[in-house]
Amino acid sequence: MKNTYQREERERHRRADNTAFILQAAENVFAQWGYSLATMDAIAAEAQFSKATLYRYFHSKKEIFLKIILNSLATAHRRAVEIYEKPLKAEDKMREYIQLIMSYYKQKESFIKIIFMEKQVLMKIFNIDLKGFPIKSAKHPEIPAEFKTKMENMSKITNAIIRDGIKSGEFRNVNVQHAGFVLGALIRGFHFSGPLPEKQFTVNDSVEIILKFFFNGIRNK
Amino acid sequence: MKNTYQREERERHRRADNTAFILQAAENVFAQWGYSLATMDAIAAEAQFSKATLYRYFHSKKEIFLKIILNSLATAHRRAVEIYEKPLKAEDKMREYIQLIMSYYKQKESFIKIIFMEKQVLMKIFNIDLKGFPIKSAKHPEIPAEFKTKMENMSKITNAIIRDGIKSGEFRNVNVQHAGFVLGALIRGFHFSGPLPEKQFTVNDSVEIILKFFFNGIRNK
Amino acid sequence: MKNTYQREERERHRRADNTAFILQAAENVFAQWGYSLATMDAIAAEAQFSKATLYRYFHSKKEIFLKIILNSLATAHRRAVEIYEKPLKAEDKMREYIQLIMSYYKQKESFIKIIFMEKQVLMKIFNIDLKGFPIKSAKHPEIPAEFKTKMENMSKITNAIIRDGIKSGEFRNVNVQHAGFVLGALIRGFHFSGPLPEKQFTVNDSVEIILKFFFNGIRNK
Amino acid sequence: MKNTYQREERERHRRADNTAFILQAAENVFAQWGYSLATMDAIAAEAQFSKATLYRYFHSKKEIFLKIILNSLATAHRRAVEIYEKPLKAEDKMREYIQLIMSYYKQKESFIKIIFMEKQVLMKIFNIDLKGFPIKSAKHPEIPAEFKTKMENMSKITNAIIRDGIKSGEFRNVNVQHAGFVLGALIRGFHFSGPLPEKQFTVNDSVEIILKFFFNGIRNK
DNA sequence: AATGAATGAGGGTTCATTCAT
DNA sequence: CATGAATGAACCCTCATTCAT
Numbered sequence: 001m002k003n004t005y006q007r008e009e010r011e012r013h014r015r016a017d018n019t020a021f022i023l024q025a026a027e028n029v030f031a032q033w034g035y036s037l038a039t040m041d042a043i044a045a046e047a048q049f050s051k052a053t054l055y056r057y058f059h060s061k062k063e064i065f066l067k068i069i070l071n072s073l074a075t076a077h078r079r080a081v082e083i084y085e086k087p088l089k090a091e092d093k094m095r096e097y098i099q100l101i102m103s104y105y106k107q108k109e110s111f112i113k114i115i116f117m118e119k120q121v122l123m124k125i126f127n128i129d130l131k132g133f134p135i136k137s138a139k140h141p142e143i144p145a146e147f148k149t150k151m152e153n154m155s156k157i158t159n160a161i162i163r164d165g166i167k168s169g170e171f172r173n174v175n176v177q178h179a180g181f182v183l184g185a186l187i188r189g190f191h192f193s194g195p196l197p198e199k200q201f202t203v204n205d206s207v208e209i210i211l212k213f214f215f216n217g218i219r220n221k
Numbered sequence: 222m223k224n225t226y227q228r229e230e231r232e233r234h235r236r237a238d239n240t241a242f243i244l245q246a247a248e249n250v251f252a253q254w255g256y257s258l259a260t261m262d263a264i265a266a267e268a269q270f271s272k273a274t275l276y277r278y279f280h281s282k283k284e285i286f287l288k289i290i291l292n293s294l295a296t297a298h299r300r301a302v303e304i305y306e307k308p309l310k311a312e313d314k315m316r317e318y319i320q321l322i323m324s325y326y327k328q329k330e331s332f333i334k335i336i337f338m339e340k341q342v343l344m345k346i347f348n349i350d351l352k353g354f355p356i357k358s359a360k361h362p363e364i365p366a367e368f369k370t371k372m373e374n375m376s377k378i379t380n381a382i383i384r385d386g387i388k389s390g391e392f393r394n395v396n397v398q399h400a401g402f403v404l405g406a407l408i409r410g411f412h413f414s415g416p417l418p419e420k421q422f423t424v425n426d427s428v429e430i431i432l433k434f435f436f437n438g439i440r441n442k
Numbered sequence: 443m444k445n446t447y448q449r450e451e452r453e454r455h456r457r458a459d460n461t462a463f464i465l466q467a468a469e470n471v472f473a474q475w476g477y478s479l480a481t482m483d484a485i486a487a488e489a490q491f492s493k494a495t496l497y498r499y500f501h502s503k504k505e506i507f508l509k510i511i512l513n514s515l516a517t518a519h520r521r522a523v524e525i526y527e528k529p530l531k532a533e534d535k536m537r538e539y540i541q542l543i544m545s546y547y548k549q550k551e552s553f554i555k556i557i558f559m560e561k562q563v564l565m566k567i568f569n570i571d572l573k574g575f576p577i578k579s580a581k582h583p584e585i586p587a588e589f590k591t592k593m594e595n596m597s598k599i600t601n602a603i604i605r606d607g608i609k610s611g612e613f614r615n616v617n618v619q620h621a622g623f624v625l626g627a628l629i630r631g632f633h634f635s636g637p638l639p640e641k642q643f644t645v646n647d648s649v650e651i652i653l654k655f656f657f658n659g660i661r662n663k
Numbered sequence: 664m665k666n667t668y669q670r671e672e673r674e675r676h677r678r679a680d681n682t683a684f685i686l687q688a689a690e691n692v693f694a695q696w697g698y699s700l701a702t703m704d705a706i707a708a709e710a711q712f713s714k715a716t717l718y719r720y721f722h723s724k725k726e727i728f729l730k731i732i733l734n735s736l737a738t739a740h741r742r743a744v745e746i747y748e749k750p751l752k753a754e755d756k757m758r759e760y761i762q763l764i765m766s767y768y769k770q771k772e773s774f775i776k777i778i779f780m781e782k783q784v785l786m787k788i789f790n791i792d793l794k795g796f797p798i799k800s801a802k803h804p805e806i807p808a809e810f811k812t813k814m815e816n817m818s819k820i821t822n823a824i825i826r827d828g829i830k831s832g833e834f835r836n837v838n839v840q841h842a843g844f845v846l847g848a849l850i851r852g853f854h855f856s857g858p859l860p861e862k863q864f865t866v867n868d869s870v871e872i873i874l875k876f877f878f879n880g881i882r883n884k
Numbered sequence: 885a886a887t888g889a890a891t892g893a894g895g896g897t898t899c900a901t902t903c904a905t
Numbered sequence: 906c907a908t909g910a911a912t913g914a915a916c917c918c919t920c921a922t923t924c925a926t
Contacts, residue, residue, distance in 0.1 A: 011885095034257070035257075036255070036257030036258055037257060039919090039920065039921085040920075040921060040922080041920075041921095049886085049887090050886065050887040050888070051887085051888090051921090051922090052886070052887050052888075052889090052922090052923080052924090053885080053886055053887065055921095055922070055923080056885070056886075056887095060921075060922080061920095061921065061922090116334070116413045116414075162439070165439075170440070171439045171440065172437075172439055172440065174434075174439050178430050178433075178434070179434065179439055181411075181414075181422075181430070182407065182430060182431070182434045184410065184414075185406070185407055185409075185410025185411045185414070186403065186406055186407055186410055187410065188406075188409065188410035188413055188414075189405065189406025189407055189408065189409035189410030189411075189413075190402075190406045190410075192337040192409055192410075192413060193337070193402075193405075193406070193409075194336060194337050194372065201402075209399050209402070209403060210403070212399075213395075213399070213400065213403045213435070213438065214434070214438060214439060215438045215439060215440040216393075216438040216440055217434065217435060217436045217437040217438030218383070218386075218392045218393055218395050218400055218435060218436060219391070219392065219393065219436040219437055239910090260894090260895070260896085261895080261896060261897085262894090262895085262896095270911075270912090271911065271912045271913075272896085272897085272912085272913095273897085273898080273899085273911070273912050273913075273914095274910075274911050274912065276896095276897065276898075277909090277910070277911075280897095281896080281897080282895095282896065282897095460889090476699070478697070478698075478699030478700060479699055481915085481916065481917085482916080482917060482918080483915090483916085483917095491890080491891090492890065492891045492892075493891085493892095493917090493918085494890070494891050494892075494893095494918085494919080494920085495889075495890055495891065497917095497918065497919075498888095498889070498890075502917080502918080503916095503917070503918095555779070558855040558856075604881070607881075612882070613881045613882065614879075614881055614882065616876075616881050620872050620875075620876070621876065621881055623853075623856075623864075623872070624849065624872060624873070624876045626852065626856075627848070627849055627851075627852025627853045627856070628845065628848055628849055628852055629852065630848075630851065630852035630855055630856075631847065631848025631849055631850065631851035631852030631853075631855075632844075632848045632852075634779045634851055634852075634855060635779075635844075635847075635848070635851075643844075651841050651844070651845060652845070654841075655837075655841070655842065655845045655877070655880065656876070656880060656881060657880045657881060657882040658835075658880040658882055659876065659877060659878045659879040659880030660825070660828075660834045660835055660837050660842055660877060660878060661833070661834065661835065661878040661879055674906095702898090702899065702900085703899075703900060703901080704899075704900095712907085712908090713907065713908045713909070714900090714901090714908085714909090715901090715902080715903090715907070715908050715909075715910090716906080716907055716908065718900095718901070718902080719906070719907075723900075723901080724899095724900065724901090
């Protein structure tokens, strides 16, 4: 009896391990090639598994991609909350927050791209066709909601940091929504800096530049 | 209904330049699907031409894409120069410039996204393989240079406006390179605002928000 | 352990078998249609595989064709050497040699025809463009050399037989190069007898007729 | 009245001229590329006509090819008859005949190839499918007969020359059918000498070598 | 459980042929 | 008559997915 239980336990562990391992391999491949150009062959090779084995752990390429995005968002969100709860003044929270997001973007390159690409592409991945009808038996119909919630929560944290900064007198009494959006835009814009290799700042440099300008502006007083 | 309208549209172009028409159709498709997911079938359908006909006007999918990028850049660059040469003070030049770029991004739909997000694809299109060696008899060998130049010129204009503003005392003595990059990032970031439909600002609102924060910062003095 | 080994062995066999099987099917199709008119669909149908499966075994149509040519030449060459090394007088060696080549031509159906008739195609297959410059990253760059060598070796054997016959006094002191070429031409000419169904000799009849005329000529002395 | 007649005459002339001109252009293209690789675009370019115009003079690529073959055969046949009727001794007739055929082969390269290619390919061109049923409305159902007759007539002339030579005592009393076939094979074999560029004899050299060996054989007496 | 083998459904591209002026 | 424009049908090849062991 105990034997059986242990065996199952072991199995479950192995399965979980393999799942994580494959996801990591897939992440590498997606990061290098983007979604369309990444092939299951490449993922299988990276994971040192056979292609068919991937299908024992995931239903489809889409599902793998989805899992990675959601895992990824969950992690980022968790860390953002941790930062928010630290006993720091707003400026320092914001510094850490920007640092987090920028590293996150850098690390999760390809997914971030897809997220910010056109809705339709994301929806294609989500098995939803463009007229609004689900394509055949959509296997993950509610997932976009989960995705959406996670995304919104991230921006709520940004806004909260700013609001606290205003309350504490560190920041001017700016429109919080606007300021939050501007900060998000700055980070996004720094990340998606185009195909030209010049002007590549390190994460730390980026953070300081963003902060300097976001705090001070350029106007001469 | 849309069909009929498009057919008529095409009729009107009868003896005129189908090239432009196809490019526009392709632009729509690319904007919606990105490069890899866009098919020649889809482009043909959008243009109301047969797939084979596309090949009367362009050698390949790559070439179509390339033409769109370059046309697009050329137009934007021309307008940017016009603005720069207007006799305005820096703040107003900057306002017009931001307005131009934002409308341009909006008009070219999310097509611009591909430039900023699908580096791999872009390199494939430019006949450059990912290990850095050019592949076979590239039919557009100098085009990356042209592309690069255009892109750089755009950022030179941004920098020039800022530099002039500093000289005239309108702006603080900030690092011009950094300021230029921050401004570009702001614009890009505003445009690539992700799949969530909330917080969609009009172009004019966007411009004012960008200006306000870029000029003043959020720090309380 | 032994089981595993045997399984692997079996697998290896099956793979080799399939490869051979596909090559045979392709040979039939090429023989019937020539290179350009032969389609991968036809080869797949002949081999009772799906078209996609062919690409598990070969990279391209070119490669299939190439493999067939080289296999074919290698076999013929091996047999020709065997004959040459037999302890026979020149006339009998020549008889066997002619018989070999004719059966070989017959067995390889009119596939051989492509070698002798579709030079342009052959050069395309060898990744050599028609103006004489090699195209892109040729995957079989040395193969033409291998091919050429094999072809030349065949004619060297012909010449050797004739030279030996002259030395032994069986043949007149003719120009060896010319005689060898004439013999080769006779065999080719017998094989490529045109679309008219008449005058089809059996291999044996062909051999005897060739020998009779090649030895005696038609002049009255 | 006379005007009308002249106009028609002129028209007829021009049409005939254009036809001939296109045929010549097509011949050049076929000669260089073979049947499959030759495109209507290439023929149109060579003829300096538009592609559509070709279709005013011929129904299809096939028909063009067919016309060329038949014209070509007719010409060759006519010249062969002329030679046969010359008051020469058999050896000289044969020399001229071989010369004619070899030059003809050289000049009509690609067609000769097709003629000696597999029956099925030729039949495909003749609009006859492989099960023996004509494909749709075969536009030239009897043409193969015309073709066949011409081919047979050529070999009849060969045989006649040999037969006359035997009668006059110039040649030994060989089997005429065989000798004729051997001669034909020699010529074909010389022509289809494979993809290796070596051993390319001029027509005149070829003729002399063929004659020498065909007359004398290689046996030491 | 794991995997090598197999494939259906497309992808971009070409070309003989027809259409419309 | 001549032709530029248009296209359907096919071609070679790829890849996410399923099958069979």
